[in-house]
Amino acid sequence: MKIGLLGWDYSGIDPDGTSLVEYGRERGHETSFFTLEEIAYHPGPEGVELTLKGEPAGSFDAVINRSKLYGDDWRDRVERLAMLSNVPGPRVFDPVDVWLTGYSKFLMAQKLAAAGLPVPPIRSAVSLADVEKAFEEWGDIILKPSYGYRGQDVERIHDFGAQKEVAEDLLTRFSTVLCQPYYPTEGGEYRISVAGDVTPINMLKLPPVGSWRCKTLEGASFERIDAPDELVDLSIRATRALGMTLSGLDVLPHEGGYMILEVNPVPGFLSVLGAEQHRQVLAGVYDWVERKVQEGPSA
Incomplete structure (x- = not known):
C-alpha cells in the first residue's frame, strides 16, 4: 500500500510520527511524511485536486493522521484537513470530524456521554x-x-x-x-493507549507528593500495569465511540468503577515503556489501517 503520515511538524517534537513511517516501510508499504502545510490545491478535470507534498492525494491508499490543529492559523489547518478528508480514494485515519471531536473537550464529553460512557459533568x-x-x-x-x-x-x-x-x-x-x-487523584490516574484493537501501553500515573497533577512532565511517577479487563474494554469502547484509530486515555478509578477524563487523539511518548511496547503500538495501528483499507470505505 501507499501510505502517507500526516505529521505534527518537522521539529522532532513528535518522534512517533517518524517511527510510524519507518515501521510502515518495514511492513512493505510505500510510506512518506508530510504536514498540513504541504497540502496544496490545484485545478483538475473534476474540480479541485489535492497534492500531498507534491504527490496526488488520490494516489494514496491511506493517510495516518497525527496533525497539529492548534495555533493562530487553526482555520487554515482545519480547512486543509477537511479538504483531504473529502478526497475520494485515500482513507484517512482519522478524518476531520474525528479530529475536531478529539481536540475539543466539550465535543468529546458530549459524544462519550451519548455513548453511555462515564465522564464528569461539565x-x-x-x-x-x-x-x-x-x-x-x-x-x-x-x-x-x-x-x-x-x-x-x-x-x-x-x-x-x-x-x-x-x-x-x-x-x-x-x-x-x-x-x-475535581475528583481525588491520590490513588493515581490510569493511562491506557489504544492502537486499533489492542492496548499495548497500560500505566498507572501517581502525582508527586503535595500535588494533585498526574503529569509526568511535572514529576508524576508511572508504572506499567496489567490493566483489568473492564478497564481495557472501557478504553476500547471509548476509542470506537470517538472513531479514533490511536488514542491515549486518562481514566480515574471512581466509586467502584472508572471516570474517563480525556481521550487524546495524538498520544505521545509511545516508547515510554520500552521498545517492545512501542512496536506493539505501531503494529496495532498498521493492523487496523490495513484491515480497514482492505474492507473498503464502508467498514
Missing part, C-alpha cells in the same frame, strides 16, 4: 459568575480550555475567593472555559 463558563456557580455546585472544580494539550492551563479551584485571579486569567485568555468537578 459546564461552560464565560464569566466569573459562571465559574462561581460551578464552584457552588461542586465545591472543588477543575477549569481548562476546551482546546489544549499536555495538561497546559488546567487549574484546580478549591477556594473561589482566594483563586478568582486564576479563573479571571483563564477567561481573559480563552473566553470560554470548561468547568467540571
